[in-house]
Amino acid sequence: MDFLNELNPNQLEAATHVDGPMMVIAGAGSGKTKVLTYRIAYLMEKGVDPFNILALTFTNKAAREMKERIANVVGESEARNVTMGTFHSVFAKILRYHSDKIGYPNNFTIYDSQDSRSLLKSIIKEMGLDDKVYKPGLVHSRISSAKNNLISPQQYEANAEIVGEDRMSGKPKLFIIYKQYEARCFKAGAMDFDDLLFKTNVLLRDFPDVLNFYQHRFRYILVDEYQDTNYSQYLIVKKLAALYENICVVGDDAQSIYAFRGANIENILNFRKDYPDYKLYKLEQNYRSTKNIVDAANSIIAHNKDQIKKKVWTQNEDGNTIKVLRTLTDNEEGRVISNAIFEAKKAKGLDYKDFAILYRTNAQSRSFEEALRKLNLPYKIYGGLSFYQRKEIKDIISYYRLAANPKDEEALKRVINYPRRGIGNTSMEEVTAAANRYGVSIWEVISDFETYPVSMNTAAKKKMQAFATMITSFGIKLETTPAFDLAQEIAQSSGILKELYDDRSPEGVARYENIQELLAGIKEFTVSQEEGVLVSLSDFLIDVALLTDADNESEEDRNKVTLMTIHASKGLEFPYVYIVGLEENLFPSQMSLHSRTELEEERRLFYVALTRAETSCTLSYSMSRYKWGQATTSEPSRFIQEIDDKFLQHESPYASGPGKSLNNSGLSKRSVSSGEASSMGRTGKMTPLSTATKKTNPSSNATNAALKVGYNVQHERFGKGKVVKIEGADPDKKVTVFFPKHGQKVLLMRFAKLEILD
């Protein structure tokens, strides 16, 4: 077992623990995945049947990578028998197998968030409620958190506290929506993401023989990223492990970033209560990052109250200090960071893939994309609209879903009139109402107007029947035709392929190509499965619902600059990391400022971001940023000043001369010193007012210092005006100007592009 030589003593101890409960608290970059994979390999070398091992990961990607690594140690054929995947994908498959027990068809559909929201929208509309009050997104997250805490619609309704909260927030009918939603999903033979866990709990609770079977089957259980599990997941694991208690959980409380989605750090803390004789292993040596980065990260996380104390350390070299860049606008931020990447790549001979730009929200990617494109730096954006969420892909997959499960209401609504078949809203409202009246799915109505009469003109009925006939014909072929052949046939005879082919616009061509790519993907999927077995389209559907973009990485994407949200970056590492948009109300997010726990989650998120970096980390913030099309001013994130200053080096790329750096005192007062205006004043290098102010640069306002009451000024938008008043200290210095055409305005000196006319 040579592979064990690669482990340090702590890692070795953890990896060779065989029986009994164990927990590994693993600091960032401490070789957690290595321990997990080697422990699995070790178990197998010790004679444990891979069929008896269940390893649950947070993403498909993590599962796939771990599987590869295990295969490298014990060989492909052994490795493939380990059950490894995300909670959602592993239990979706188990649920399919036992679906009849809980009243679902075995071809049940998995609704993604879009489907859930669309269904909720219909329900809210049908109930005659105001969707401004009952926002589908918010309603969904409320229902989702109920499900993650295993609260059924009945329990929800009976829970005075919960119903009280809804009443207080002006949504007293929420429990009815939940009930309806549940009923509609059931009628459609559909489960949403949360159901996959909820129903697994139901299955294991109500069918002791099933529970017993899986308890024996999964004699060894490993859970990665345990800090991100929710109550529902926790209970599944607990039940499955109850017999043998060979349970191994790995996590890091400092990297818990999914509490907003129901993840429960308590699961880590409660582990010792559930398994009093558990063994605890701590991995604290970081192998990933320089000393500076590790220590800076430590200094950040120290600000959190809720944490398990540990001391992450490293033997790596000190490395460079962390650069903090201040820019004037978000576009400049994009340019400066892209330039920095360009230069570093050239100077150090690095690959594109060595760089990552991490941000809080997907919307921030824009300015970086533009700048990278201008420099011809290839990049890849993760997240955002994934391939599988694109309209044309969802459309065609809706046909596949209908072939497998025609009761799938969301798929039906999506494509019954796409391509156009003359089935409009009026007819759809008619059949939806009828379906609700008869208590069946829309499909049952349109495929059997005899049993479910609807008052509708015959033409409309005919069109619907024709659609139903087509779907039925697809369904018949489902289990007899190979996935790829049927997929192609459906693409053709549904008319989608033609529809897209006829659209010769660039977007249309791209959509057509996306469909081709999907078909190629299905082909590939068919090939990757075992030989001699017919791979049906429904097999593909099981996988596709739970796939994300990250699972779809193509070869040519390998060597590109990475752009992603910090959430998406968890578990990854890059030599050069740029964490951007470090501004109050953005990171930490505005939504998180109301409570300590939420703010601490943001801080953990920042911790995760920092610890992605191996050799170099750069932070940046901008003084103004476009938010819904409007420039807004912003101030630097509190997180910057929370880092011990000895690890930082401040820079403002646009300023010239020695006085450029943003000094610490300025920062710790949490205000931006208006850099250039004062420094220029001090050095006496004041440029002529008129030329300085004509620059497009909004705060190259060397003029500000010279501005006095009574001066005539020119404003870009308001035209000529006279200064009435000047107030406040430099960063927030305000100037009141009377404009004959627009009246009196109070302007922030930093951003008002005032030109002095006197």
Added chain:
DNA sequence: GGAGCTTCAATTTTT
């Protein structure tokens, strides 16, 4: 029933 126009709202993170 459908296309095209105007208006209006919304921006956190994702299996």
Added chain:
DNA sequence: TTGAAGCTCC
């Protein structure tokens, strides 16, 4: 700024 939803006109 973008996208969806509603409205008008054909």
